[in-house]
Amino acid sequence: MVAMETEHPSFDGACGYGDLHRSSYGKYSAGLSSMLFNRGSICGSCFEVICVDHILWCLQGSPSVTLTATDFCPPNYGLPADYGGWCNFPCAHFQMSEATFAEIAEKRADIVPKLITHLFVETSLATEGK
Numbered sequence: 001m002v003a004m005e006t007e008h009p010s011f012d013g014a015c016g017y018g019d020l021h022r023s024s025y026g027k028y029s030a031g032l033s034s035m036l037f038n039r040g041s042i043c044g045s046c047f048e049v050i051c052v053d054h055i056l057w058c059l060q061g062s063p064s065v066t067l068t069a070t071d072f073c074p075p076n077y078g079l080p081a082d083y084g085g086w087c088n089f090p091c092a093h094f095q096m097s098e099a100t101f102a103e104i105a106e107k108r109a110d111i112v113p114k115l116i117t118h119l120f121v122e123t124s125l126a127t128e129g130k
Contacts, residue, residue: 013071015043020070031071031095033087045069046119049094050104057109065103066119067096086111 013020013029014037020029036042047067051058073095079085086093094114098107105112 015040015070017043017070027097027100028065028067029070029097030067030100031073031087032069033073033089033091033093033095034075035090035092036094037069037072040072042069047094048117048119049096050115051112052115053113054105054109057106057112059104059106063104065096065100067094067100071095092116 013031020026030047032042045068047069048064049067050062050064052062073087073093075088076085077088079088081088081091085091087095094116101107101109
């Protein structure tokens, strides 16, 4: 998982939910790698994400954030999966806002190990966006 530099993306996202800040998902929305995105079938699903197993970067107490899948994180096959190509298949990667990332890990960490729990699908979002 990596933090996005911009807090307010200027696009609606691959799931077509429109202005995510108006619908209150804002910083808790995420772009998912193709391994997780599954051609959009995961749109609207929520995930609990926790930084794990890194004493230098994970925040004390292992806080979690709940993210909603609202976008696709495109692969970059020009870079290796462990150095810039984080969204390359078969990586399971979440692209999240810098502010959200800072709730679970040190901001300067950039990439951290994570524990992911698939929580549920927000049906109103899933049907609204398609």
